[in-house]
Amino acid sequence: MSESAPSRRREPIRNPWIWIGLVVIVLVGIPWYLPPGTLYPLLFGLPVWTLVAVASSVGVCGFLHWALSKHWNLVEDVEEAAASGASKDGSESWTT
């Protein structure tokens, strides 16, 4: 497999910046940096720290989607090449 496309082989675990970025986004969403008991200000009917937590969660979703898209390619090229005879587009299927 290594002969086919060595330059394109990628594993998320091998990129430390993915994990550093993930931890930073997650930590931003936890209100450890504010004094306990803080209630105000409220914005859009929510405490601001909760809005930051919500933004952090959306950020984690987007970040992981990006990481899965761009940093994972181990055997895909080989598999798709092998399967190309049966299906050219690799489209989604309702069958199992």
Add this chain to the structure above:
Amino acid sequence: MDNLTFGGWAGISVLLGFAVLMLLIGYFSGRGQPNMRHNMKSYYLAGGNLGVVVLFFTLYATQYSGNTVIGYAPQAYRVGFPWWQSVTFFTVVMAGYMLFAPRLYAVAKKHSFITPTDWVRHRFSSPAVALLATVLMLWGLASYLLEQLIAMGQAIAGLTGDTVPYQIGVLVFVCVMLIYSWMGGMRAVALTDVMQGIALLVGIVALLVGGFVLAGGSWSETTQYLVEERPDAVAVPPLEDSVNWFSMILLVAIGIAMYPHAIQRIYSARSERTLKRSLKRMVWMPLITAGAVFCVGMLSTQIFPGLSDGESEQLVGRLTNAVAGINPVFYVVMLLFVGGIVAAIVSTSDSALLSFSSLVSKDLYARYARREVGEHRQVIIGKGVGAAVVFALLLLAWNPPATLVEIFVLKIELLVQLAPAFILGLYWRRLASGPVFWGMAAGAALASMMTLTGMETVYGVHGGLIGLALNLVICVVGSLLVRQSPSEAKAGESVAEVV
């Protein structure tokens, strides 16, 4: 779930409808795969050929069950805004998969793995490590199944207004689950997950809309009510709670990714592209699922103020009844929703049960039987063991031991101890079987001891993570100190060669 605005025969009809649909899916799934009864890979992994949509829904049904609604909405009600953490920890589960799924998928395809123990046996060549991992997985799965059976009983009793006695309702659905699983194996389980997942998703959104209507259509009013009546539910939590928040994210991220049935879904993917696409869709589901359930719980603080902890456990039942009373459209949607909750609980149970059966039949019975056991017999044994276990757990389910969320933490604290064997084992050639065994045993013992003595956290850090830290130290230090056997060294090399 008193004073039902719906229930009785309407509820029974919806439940019967879902049951018939599941049986039909099982029947047609089985008809399409004549070799399934004689082939382990067909029965337990749908031939390793699940496409994107089905794989997505079966991953979804594995991660979220009816219990996510029944157990987590009350948690949001009790905890307040800090329970938003549930959305993050469900999202970060995908990061847990990213730690090991890419390489495990490639190795599993090459060596035709069926159970998670197949990897452990392949990598460590140690019967002791394989046996310990199997026992931990079975323990975790049994706990998981027990939790689902308890939730199933509550949901059925709520839907039918006790027209169907709790025990009879659960028995009927357990039999339906066993029959369609036996008829169609993993393919039936995955296809019913599609139906059950859609029902759960639609129902949660409808419940949220109904909750907004009942709460007056304004989120600000709910927050203002909490600021005046329960400021702790709105305020920034103490530092120890923030530590606990991060600890929960780590524990769930690694623990849920280690579910044996989740690992078997990695094996079941048709291709790497299929697996990747399914996980990319899964990344967004916490916002729609756990996020919506969080909102339902928060809105309920205004709709049903002043519930005790025990009363809040019935929150979803109360809210469903209230929403059903808004108008006939909500009545019908809520009727389908509670049926969908039961279906979602069944869908989560069937995955766990199938995984349990595969572990017992392949990793215990076939491994330790005194004679050669063919695949046909292993499938039969798996079916029998599954039935025996589920009926034994039913006896326990009828005497539920604690609140649902506490049971959930118990199983995950044990399953997380498998992480070094999978994650380190895939990337670190020097990892040796002896330290893995002792690390896993020590981590599981410490986590169990902390839970049993009531010391579930230390400065907010969960016992499962403390056990995992001990486990990791033993694995790393031990592997640096001991010499690997030739077979272990060869297995470590072969994993690297796969990619």
